[in-house]
Amino acid sequence: MKLRLVKRLLLIGIFISEVWTQERPGNAPFCALNAGSMSLECLGNLLRVTLNAEYFEDKYLSFAVVDQSGIAWDLDEAMAAQCGYTVTYSNWSSIEFRASAASCHSHLEKNVFTVTIQIKVSHTPDMENATSHLKSASCHYGPRSSRELVCESNYMEVSVRKEVPQPIKDFIQDAPEDWSVVFPEAKAEEASIWQVVFHQPEEKKALLVSDAWSAGYGLKTTDTRVVLRIPHTAAQVQLVEDQGITFSVVRSSTFYKHGWMILMVDTTVACPVDGDDYTNKTITWTVPKYIPPLSAGATSFKDVLVEAGVDLHKLSAKEMASRKYVLSDDLNVIMMKIPIGAEGGYYKTSVSNGQLGAKYTINLFLEHQWEDNKWGLTRHTIIKEIETPFEQIELAITSNSNLSTRLMNVTVGTFLPDVELVNLTIEGVTVAVPEAVQHGYIIYRTRYSNGSRAYIIQVSLDAPSIKKEYMRDDMRAYTLNVTLAFITHPSRETFTVPVTAASAVRDAVLPSVRGFCDGRNLHLIITHGNVDQNWLPFISDWPLTPEAAQKYNYSLRDNGTHLAISVPFLSPHVNYEVFHTSGIKASLYLSLKDGINLANRRDFSVSCRFSPSELIQCLPSGTVIITAIKVVGVEDLDTSLLVLRDRECKPSVVTEKTATFKFSVNTCGTIRKFNSTALTYENEVLYFRPGNDTPAYRLKFVCSYAVNQAANVRYESKKNLLPHVKPGFGSLTLSLKLFKEKSYSEPYQESEYPVVKYLREALYFEVELLQPKDARLDLNLDDCWATNSQSQDNLPQWPILINGCENNKDSYRTVIHEVNYSHRVEFPQHLKRFEVRMFTFVQGSTLLQEQLYFHCSVVICNTEQQPLDFLCPRRCNAGKHRPARSAEPHLHGQVSSGAVIFRKENN
Template sequence: MVPNLVLRLFLIGVLASEIWTQDRPGSLSSECLGSLLRVALNAEYFEDKYLIFAVVDQFGTAQEIDETLAAQCGYTIEYNYWGNIEFRASIISCYTHIESDVYTLTVQIQAANNPDMKNALTHLKIVSCPYSPWHPRELVCETNYMEVSVRRNVPQITADVLQDEPEDWALAFPEATAGAVSIWQVVFHLPTGRKALLASDAQNAGYGLNTTDTRILLRAPYNATEAQLVKVRGVTFSAVRASTFYKQRWMILMVDTAVACPIDGMEYTDDTIIWTIPKNLQTLSAGATSFNDLLVEIGVDLHKLSAREIASRKYVLSNNTDEITIQMPIGAEGGYYKTHVSEGQHGTKYYINLFLEHQWEDNRWGVTKHTIIKKIETPFKLVPPTITNNTNSSIRLVNVTVGTFLPDVELVNLTIDDTTVTVPEALQHGYKVYETRYPNGSKGYIIETPFDVPSIKKEYLTEDTRLYTLNVTLGFIVQPTHETFTVPVITISPVKDAVLPSARGFCDDDNLYLTVIHGNVDQNWLPFISNLSLSSDAAQKHNYGLDDNGTHLTIRVPLYAPHVLYEEIHPSGITASLHLTMKDNTHADMIDFSISCRFSPKELIDCLPNGTMVITALKLAGITDLDTSLFVLRDKQCRPVSVTEKSATFIFNMNTCGTSRKFEDTVMTYENEVSYFRPGSTTPIYQLKCACQYIINETIVVQYSSRNNPAPSVEPGFGSLALTLRLFKDQSYSDSYVEIEYPVVKYLKEALYFEVELLHSEDPQLELYLEDCWATTSQDRDSSPQWSIITDSCENAEDSHQTIFHKVDSDSRVKFPTHLKRFEVKMFTFMQDGNALLEQIYFHCSVVICDARRPASDLLCARRCIPRKQRLGRSVEAYHMHGHVSSGAVLMKSK
């Protein structure tokens, strides 16, 4: 088949500045194969060349071959994926010179290194093939055309006619036999009737018509308009039924020029190819009543196989009354494999060029020779590459072999840690790549890298074993089709070389400490307390300390931090513990450490001079389902005034809530206890005894007076409150930017006027306070870097970026001034390496909603700037709620 602009065979015009008209030795070879001739091109010489094929006519003119001319004149150009190229021609093609049963064709091949064909070299190959004798009818089914040639006969003269005018017949007969023969008309027999075309019209339709001294020929492409698809015993044939009329000087003769060629008939199993060719086709046997098989032969690449060769290659040839069947194993000698890619997966196809020659005799035609050339391509077969781990732990070297591949596969890149590098560049990442060849011509690739390269993942497995994991993706290309596929290579090698981290702990008056001594398995492990990463912003907000000098990791956690567990609370002390988990980068638990210390309980009980007790009850580690909001005192009506997940705070007078009093020498002691009861139970599962002691010889003046019980009051409940952060255009706070105006563009140091408002509330007893405000370069308020604007309700006092609070008064828009806070800040930008980052900036605030009636009971809601480090740790958080709010983007514009 002539490829159409495929790979190296380009049928284009010639611009040759240098022409050689000789056949360079060894570049071309030819052979005669019955009624076909073949010119083979040396793959090594013509590799990566651009080629033009032509034949030279009787006038010395090169007729360039394209697909149409090839099918019409009897030429076939084929190549395989291994670079082999061949030219085949019918010996009675259009431009063959015939003399005494010797058929000569001159083939011209132009080869160039560039598609423009400049400096092309021209090679001429003259091929002469003898062929005799011809059979009365010969059919050829090539890969791109069908051909039939039949013997033409001048009718024999009967004896009585010769006796009447013997001299006249003697003179006329030689003239008739030597007279020029020309094809006059072709009549096609179609299901709808007959269709006659003059010879010139048939040639314009793509048919090839030719005569020799002894034969008439018709050649047709498989897709000819008059070709019919005929199914015989399940096999589809392309058939042309035609009668060809030709004339000599004084007569017109007609010959049947029907031809039929199979276009399928192939079946495939996992390991076998089955080719079935029905016999006795009606198109070819019309008018015949008797048939006799004379010969059935098969071959590969147009070379016939002997019976011994057929058996050695494990081919099976069957011939019965109705059909001929050829069975052959996939991969048998004579064919070849080629790599292909389907849906990104590596696999192969098997190719082989078979041909069949079938000769039979009937009572109409005599002997017919039918030659069928079949290019077979098996379906795609998935072949996953094998991966062999040859890692040598003694020399600490990962060694992996990937393969096997056919020679047309080439490794072109490796993807290491999401970075794709070429094979030469892989050496810079610590990877060596070798190609290894096997005796059968296939090949594989060897990947080597030391254990200590960063891309080798190291994981702890047991007390002394580490897993070394190679995870690299190999990228391959298939030549010459340029198909690509990848092979992920993951190998895991256990090696007994693990040194686990160890830890020691200690405590001071206010903190728990753990120091972890690194081993060789925890380079990428991360420290966690519960599910909190100690490298997160949340850990920093809790004042957790983290210091890693490469060999030691030291962690500091305050005693009353949220993640400290309390195992025992006793008047003599509190037993608190800290549990640290080291996790790998997948957050899988790897190893745990813990420290427990006993602390003085003085921070949990505060005895005020006015007779008030403040008790903070802590949740113990062993009671997982304990609800701190259900803590009670001896008088179960006394509930905590502040509750967190881990604690509950009580504030009560010593004369209430069931407090008892006793005197011992000079000491007066008030006692109560915090208890926790499971619902429906009368026995507490948690009891914390609390006591306040006063020295009796101190003088304390206490005034008693009677009063009525206070009327019940309704405290603010919990709910969802909406907040908004707006940016206004000037200090009047009358016109804010709307959503479609973001990002807002501002110049450096230009004033930004912000307003935070509690929405949808009509409660005048609520008051909004700003706890912290900050700026980021991302919409994520926890992202870095950050710049503080308001900290602990205090404005940023840096000279160049000072934050200014603005008073809020009632007006037509503001009904409750306590529901709003306003502040002003100068436009700034983040810096990196001394350069301004002209990125969008987002502003965020953490907000607390307080009960305006109880500011004194909680310094978080006090109406003045009080740094957090000066606040009491027992704020009555039941009277306020927290929230966050963020602005749209603000972009700095350079002047």
């Protein structure tokens, strides 16, 4: 019979870890057990050997019985039941080996029986390198009864005295060979069992000795006794009910040979199967006194003795009273009452539907002796293990964190000694107890004086599997979630215990922020704390994910220690709170929310003043881009309904807070004005509520262009219906270019200057208004002249055009060329072309071979002006003085060409 303590065994097992000391060195086959590891008891017709389970922890055990010839017979469950041996795990700390006085290989001499057992111990299930321990024990067996019945946990046994008749005087016995002829099966020994007949209700079945052994029955005969042993699982066992109690019954007759005679003896046996009840926290065990199968044929009965006890120990009336046991003996039944939990029994762990519970177990012992007119004295010994129903228990889980060492300690238990922790599941990963340290878990097992145990889990607060969650202020909650898996011994039932423990620690470091702005963006740089790993950034309840940031052209970067966010000034999630001439107060509000429940954790903001020019762009091409914004206090404004003076001009881009218009200065009802240095355009952004022609919102803006310089854009506000707008910038651009041919198709490039020309060679000049491209503007030439330096005011000077007319002092008159529309010329009124002959300055009679620079002054005229004044359009007025300027101002400008070098012709 082989078993492993706690892990697995043939019958039972437990698991602890010590070694036995060998009695002899080297490879000695037999070793002696240490003191305290084994005890022996003689209990009537039974020998009990008790092994200390803790001593054999984490080892495999096997049992064998050694016969008189020295042969060791290995025990398995079937052989143990057949031969009268029992191995049980009686409680948390002991393993019992019991042998019947009539067991197969016991030696019975007079009133003493001797049993020799061999115990092998190994660390492996194949029993390699096992140490062997041999032990013999002899027990005195008292006066024998005519019939002895034993009800063990794995077998039933009946032992009866042989009835030998007196020999007949002068009877001639048969010779041995005569037995072989008549009854060959009964020829073996002088006194031996020949045949067993089982009495079934419908038939009788006879088995010879060899067949009975093959069927699992145990038979033995001595000079004075016949023994039959039946396993509880034998085929001939019948269930019979008497007085509400069910019995396992085998009715049989055993035939044996004595001398020249074949005799028969009744070997019927009966053992109670049930009879136990559990009410009011009390176990009640009832056994009928006279069981019909055992009383058949008898007519008179007399009780001799009723004794009871626990673990095969008989208890006196005083001992029973101290344990609150009650033993009652009436006319028909014997009854024992034991309080659940009383001394003598023990609790063992049980699992039902995954729930942890316990059952109370007690190994009762009852011996009833009676006399009748058939058998004389009968001794009926019943060993009955009673187990109460499952009762669920609540398991205590206690958390006691040591914050100074940042350790979380959780105590789980208490458990009964038959429970062992086998693994832990940490974040979905199952690890064995020895491997848990690799995950930061240290497991301790503590034992208490009553034998129970608890498990202590110690884990660092900084372990990856500990969930950390911000609570409030500077508090963080640390939560341990782990599932413990246990196994019970020897039943090997499994159950799990989910463990959740939390501790609050004042160690939270909240994220901090630094905000700033540059010319066009608002920036927030958030320094991570130790609580915001799973917090998400939100702008106005809008999650700022990398994908969303890319959609709005926001910059979002996180390097693990800092989260950097950059948002353009004109963005849909920027708030405009204050608006005046000194700037716009733009604010970006950002919240960090819990990534699980979206609870608001921290709020940050950055506010900066931006130049109003960020709202208006006056492009040189004459295109104006203006962004109207909705400020705090005008929440009812629908930006999609904003229009310009021409209500057909609607915004090209609309957000909840902004509306962007892009249009040419020629369109959308834009008004143009002139002064002496600048060209000005005006328009308005308007908002009309439905059904009302009075603007509820008006934003007037002005875009000014000045020659060769930037001009401010002004704003106006009426009745505080709208926020103020800061100016943008624009410029007006003129050019004077020298062309290679009269076709005016190819100008000289900058890299080609200075240009070399010969005396009296034609020079083709073009003056152009480059920006803005406004069809209502007309460029007119006023004066044109040449100098020998880049300065327009340098002397000497030579006039080419005077008041828009040719210089009549020139030998070669300046020629004005007409400008027509072409693929290069979109607005002919923006260009003037003229032709002059190459000349040079003369000093006395000497030609000065120096560079010439050509300059022109221009007038930008308004073609829509009625009536046209004297200067616009410019007319040639030779001989007249320059008139006074008209009431309507005009824009004047000057342009210059690159250098032209005079070269004499080669003669």
